[in-house]
Amino acid sequence: MALLRSYVSGHWVAPEGDGRPVFDAVTGDEIARISSAGVDMAAALEYGREIGGPALRELTFHQRAGLLKALGSYLREHRDELYALSARTGATIGDSKFDVDGGIGVLLGYASKARRELPNDIVYIDGGLEPLGKSGQFAGQHIMTSLRGVAVQVNAFNFPVWGPLEKLAPAFLAGVPSLIKPASQTAYLTEGLVRLMVDSGLLPAGSVQLVCGSAGDLLDHLTEQDLVSFTGSAATARQLRTHPVIVSRAVRFNAEADSLNCSILGPDAGPGTAEFDLYVKQLVTEMTVKAGQKCTAIRRAFVPAGLADSVAEATSERLAKVIVGNPAEETVRMGALASLEQREEVRRSVKGLLAAGRLVFGDLEHVDVVGADAERGAFISPLLLRSDDTGRAEPHEIEAFGPVATILGYSSTDEVISLAARGLGSLAGSVVTADAQFARDVVLGVAPWHGRLLVLDTDDAAESTGHGSPLPPLVHGGPGRAGGGEEMGGVRGVLHYMQRTAVQASPRILSAVTGTWVPGARRDTEGGHPFRKPLSSLRPGDSVVAGPRRVTLEDIEHFAEFTGDTFYAHMDEAAARANPFFDGRVAHGYLVLSFAAGLFVQPDPGPVLANYGVENLRFLTPVYPGDALTVTLTCKQIIPREEAAHGEVRWDADVTNQNGASVAKYDVLTMVAKQWPTAAT
Numbered sequence: 001m002a003l004l005r006s007y008v009s010g011h012w013v014a015p016e017g018d019g020r021p022v023f024d025a026v027t028g029d030e031i032a033r034i035s036s037a038g039v040d041m042a043a044a045l046e047y048g049r050e051i052g053g054p055a056l057r058e059l060t061f062h063q064r065a066g067l068l069k070a071l072g073s074y075l076r077e078h079r080d081e082l083y084a085l086s087a088r089t090g091a092t093i094g095d096s097k098f099d100v101d102g103g104i105g106v107l108l109g110y111a112s113k114a115r116r117e118l119p120n121d122i123v124y125i126d127g128g129l130e131p132l133g134k135s136g137q138f139a140g141q142h143i144m145t146s147l148r149g150v151a152v153q154v155n156a157f158n159f160p161v162w163g164p165l166e167k168l169a170p171a172f173l174a175g176v177p178s179l180i181k182p183a184s185q186t187a188y189l190t191e192g193l194v195r196l197m198v199d200s201g202l203l204p205a206g207s208v209q210l211v212c213g214s215a216g217d218l219l220d221h222l223t224e225q226d227l228v229s230f231t232g233s234a235a236t237a238r239q240l241r242t243h244p245v246i247v248s249r250a251v252r253f254n255a256e257a258d259s260l261n262c263s264i265l266g267p268d269a270g271p272g273t274a275e276f277d278l279y280v281k282q283l284v285t286e287m288t289v290k291a292g293q294k295c296t297a298i299r300r301a302f303v304p305a306g307l308a309d310s311v312a313e314a315t316s317e318r319l320a321k322v323i324v325g326n327p328a329e330e331t332v333r334m335g336a337l338a339s340l341e342q343r344e345e346v347r348r349s350v351k352g353l354l355a356a357g358r359l360v361f362g363d364l365e366h367v368d369v370v371g372a373d374a375e376r377g378a379f380i381s382p383l384l385l386r387s388d389d390t391g392r393a394e395p396h397e398i399e400a401f402g403p404v405a406t407i408l409g410y411s412s413t414d415e416v417i418s419l420a421a422r423g424l425g426s427l428a429g430s431v432v433t434a435d436a437q438f439a440r441d442v443v444l445g446v447a448p449w450h451g452r453l454l455v456l457d458t459d460d461a462a463e464s465t466g467h468g469s470p471l472p473p474l475v476h477g478g479p480g481r482a483g484g485g486e487e488m489g490g491v492r493g494v495l496h497y498m499q500r501t502a503v504q505a506s507p508r509i510l511s512a513v514t515g516t517w518v519p520g521a522r523r524d525t526e527g528g529h530p531f532r533k534p535l536s537s538l539r540p541g542d543s544v545v546a547g548p549r550r551v552t553l554e555d556i557e558h559f560a561e562f563t564g565d566t567f568y569a570h571m572d573e574a575a576a577r578a579n580p581f582f583d584g585r586v587a588h589g590y591l592v593l594s595f596a597a598g599l600f601v602q603p604d605p606g607p608v609l610a611n612y613g614v615e616n617l618r619f620l621t622p623v624y625p626g627d628a629l630t631v632t633l634t635c636k637q638i639i640p641r642e643e644a645a646h647g648e649v650r651w652d653a654d655v656t657n658q659n660g661a662s663v664a665k666y667d668v669l670t671m672v673a674k675q676w677p678t679a680a681t
Contacts, residue, residue: 002031002033007194007210008040009047009209013038013039018033018035019033020033020035022185025088025337026087026088026090034184036211036215039211044209044218045152045179049149049150052207053146053149056146057146059122060121061120062118062120064114064173065111065114065118068107068110069111070200072105075103075200076101082161082189083096085188089185089189090291090335090337091335092327095291103161103193107165114173120639125141126143126144126500136507136519139520141502141513142500143500143501143513144501145501146176146499147174147498149227150226151167152178152179152219152226152227153178153179153228153230154215154228155180155181156231157182161189161190163182166476166488167487168180170496172207174494176497180211185342190210220245222245222251224250227253228240229253229256230254230255231256232257234257236257241255253485254486254496255485259299259428259478260396260397260424260481261299261468262300262301262430263282263283263286263302264420265302266433271310273434275458276310276314278457282298282432283315287319288319291335291337292401292403293401293402294468295427296428296467297405299406300408301315302408302416303407305409308409319384322382324369324380325370331370336372336379337378339378340378342378345401346400346404349399349404353398353400354385355392355394356392357386357387357389358385367380384405385407386406387406387408390409390410416442417441417442417446421448425482426450426451426480426482427476427477428467430454430455430456431453431456432457449479470487472490474490506520511541515637517634517635517636517637519652521541522541524542529544531602534672534674534675535638542634542635544633545632546600546631547629547631549630550626550629551595556586559591567588570587587623589619596629596655609671609673611668614666614668617665618665619664620661621661621662627663628657629657629663630655631653633651634652635649635651637649647674651670652665
């Protein structure tokens, strides 16, 4: 019998003793034993801090992203191995893809997002520059740097692949190593995942560790620089959150806990409408995918009271077509729960729910099973309940973590908003309606109680990822009983593992700290035109001053005729003077930008390959006929691309008039070659 090993301090470690058994959810056979006895938790954490952290922090965001991409591709090539293990958790092939492919997708999604939105550097600039002095020589800048600890993740049994990977991805990008503690019921799948990750040889030493079995005294050895991310019950979350070390050392703690998620059918969506069919289909999907063992699954189905019978009938009709059994059987659509203990827990919860309602589909004690023994395996029927007394507490307080949902009727928009809020905080909710006003009222009414909301209609149905699918760019979490935390959310998730620090200094020092030129810092105009410099020799602060160029009335009229922009402020002297912002006819803003480009561009072939945009454009002072324009262009930020012969350069452009007043400020974005022949410079 396999004895699951932990991967700590750079080695696979067999536990002391025999461990306790872990069973196949489908057959009931013992497939492994698990224990963390003998694992030195303090040493594992220290190894992560001393070996894993420095190795990750030597890499830039883009380099870490490259490793995540490579890891995602490697796991994709080996996912059949994970599917095979996943089947033993009771998962169908569809469930396994949700877990395995979903987790891999998070790695690849974060890798792509990091290359687009994070600098190729080790420091992240958070927000804009804050002027703190009158002369411009004292300013503040918020920066984000990697914490010096370990990201400890304590995961639930229901997503043994997706759970670890969605926590790993942002931590890894932030430069923080991870220690994974999976739930025992499905730890063999997480162990298989980590074994593949280690065997890939892609990850720096110490960046990933695994503890199979009890957490033991793990939390006792946390420091102020460590983090804990927990997925599981609200009761366990409370215990961990109040651990003396977490409290005394202010350890960052993120929880994703119980969630009585709801789906709301709009009054407009009666039988025969596309939205009615979408609602019923989504409800059945959420009940049966992963056998309802999803933290985002629909538990409360709110429908107009007059449609409750129709929804119950249509949902029952679809549920009757769901074949339960061994995931190896081709016809099976719903597998087993993760364990016999979990089945008993679901039965206890449903009995509690029945105090406030009745079953309209399913049998609590019996289910017909294909290809397996219904009693040895952790099988249960899909169970649809109906509660006519929406005032009862049970539907809003008891979460049956399985293929269970309760239909509840409502009579008004205000009532359904109030009922949704009785869940006291949810990860996800959905509104199925074609009525835009109803959607707005409900979304704004229930948003304070939800981490994510899906509005489903015929417009987005074909592309919708569904009620229960967390996505890397969006936050996954919820207020109140859902844990009060957030995971993923794109760059937000990365910043959770970093420290925000306000740095107050001169522009010269801020430029050195951030690697980005700051207004007020020195400009270098002596080294030749910066457009002649490849990335290998270009530096922040390299600058060119060009001009002046006088703007004439003929220029304005020609631009108006050429472009068709004959707005009155450019063409009618009296009307322009009547405008409270102008003293007469003014030049087009885009004429100013065009003249500025003509002044600073170096026209010969060179390392600047393309202009791909302008950002933060502001027109600050009107330009009148006779004004003389000068432009100062300064290299602001350089972002080399790891796998390309070019990189991105952000330039600060400041266009001034003859009085030195800025008439326009903006950032110019270009692609620049890393190298360029000497003859062309």
